[in-house]
Amino acid sequence: MPNPKQDYQMFASFWFWAATMTALRIVVLILSPANLGPDEAQYWFWSRDLDFGYFSKPPMIAWAIAATTAIFGNAEWAVRLSAPIFHFGAGSFIYLTAKMHFDQRTAFWAGIGWLTLPGVILSSFVITTDAPLLFFWSGGLYFLFRIIARSANAEGPPRLFDYSGLGVMIGLGLLSKYAMLFFIAALFISAILSPPVRKAVLKPGSLVTVLIAASFAATNIYWNAAHDFQTLSHTAANANWGASLFQPAKLASFLTQQFAVAGIIPFAVLLFAAIRWRPPLATRWKMTTLLIFALTPLAIVATQAFISRAHANWAAAAYPATILLVTVWLFRQRADAFVKASIGLHVLFFVVFCAAITNFTLVDRAGLSSATQEIRGWRKQTTAIAAMADGYDAIVIDDRALMGAMLYYQQASPVEIVAIDPNNNVDNHYEAFKAFNPDRHKRVLFVTTRNDDVHVNYRFATIKPLGPQTVALGGRASRTYHLFDISDYYGRR
Secondary structure, X not given: OXXXXXXXXXXXXXXXXXXXXXXXXXXXXXXXXXXXOHHXXXXXXXXXXXXXXXXXXXXXXXXXXXXXXXXXXXXXXXXXXXXXXXXXXXXXXXXXXXHHHOOHHHHXXXXXXXXXXXXXXXXXXXXXXXXXXXXXXXHHHHHHHHHHHHHHOOOOOOOHHHHHHHHHHHHHHHOOOHHHHHHHHHHHHHHHHOHHHHHHHOOOHHHHHHHHHXXXXXXXXXXXXXXXXXXXXXXXXXXXXXXXXXXXXXXXXXXXXXXXXXXXHHHHHHHHHHHOOOOXXXXXXXXXXXXXXXXXXXXXXXXXXXXXXXXXXXXXXXXXHHHHHHHHHXXXXXXXXXXXXXXXXXXXXXXXHHHHHHOHHHHHHOOOHHHHHHXXXXXXXXXXXXXXXXXXXXXXXOOHHHHHHHHHHOOOOOOEEEEOOOOOOXXXXXXXXXXXXXXXXXXXXXXXXXXXXXXXXXXXXXXXXXXXXXXXXXXXXXXXXXXXXXXXXXXXX
């Protein structure tokens, strides 16, 4: 029997703990000495020039950074600020979905479970495309379940607001990361296998969903069409199907990594529940739909891992449905202890991670300096390089990571910072939109990862080595670039 007092206490507790965890993450972001990593610096650079698309990603990440930095300035924490906020929003949608369709207890533990997933903890401290994707994916699940419930329970037709909300979530999800296409695939599969889902999506309101989602997606399609489909080409290249195919070892590695992303208990329970699938009739459509939305991204990305390769986070979209499914399933099995043990382990990880990200000395003592090298030393190294650029027309760089760091940490540089294409093939945003121009850049400081001039010796007549520039990154880790004074450009071979 429902207990209103207890339900209210859990309602208040969820919002208190969700807000507290989010606030703690923001405080840790402010205290952390972590520099922006290569991808983060690139996204920040995109945010300086708002558009409907960029070389390798849809535009939402740039829009989010533009919003937070417009309010709080360009400090690293301000660049990353939307990440914990997006995850708070995703957890809120997960909580509301569980509260609407199961009960207050399930909602509390599912929402807190989301906020403490290892992958979500890590993703809250860097700005990536996963954070907005997971927010809009979770919002999409919320509106989809509202639509299906109203159709299935004969409470009257689903409201136009719900269909519109679903369209907005799918559309903005597509503008966050193309993995939102997995949501559409899961919805299609659910409609085939589940009569309540099929009944809901065949109603006229679904046309509103399609029109709204398509309207948002069309903006990025238009941008791609105007730029030779750069983002789609990059995404296809990232799949790496041109390399040797069929990699069972990489599939095994990908699946193993999911225990780290989702947590050992949630991922193990997902697999176990999928094998022993016997949902009660009263909640069958809910549980089946959640299972489909969990397994579809996993199956697609696992196939990609087997064919070629896949990063651990590529299947992150599986986990909003997973945390709902696993929480409900464990409570139905009277295995509450596993829910609480999982969250307890993840909270411990959160505490350790916060200590490490705010004090790199702990990382160095643990012998893990190499794990943090992408977020260390950039300010110091770029300052040293910029100090050598007096008298040059430009600083020319052949490395995407350094290019982003120079643009972010040397914003006040009077010397232009540009990229050079070392292989006659545009491989990143800088080479396409911040490129070396021989008509303006006559004498340049060339900075390269290579200890030779192979990237420029067929283009410039005068090349003078200036030596290396190295920065220590803690422990035995370091990063070295090599500098050259080059001039007298005579073109490509």
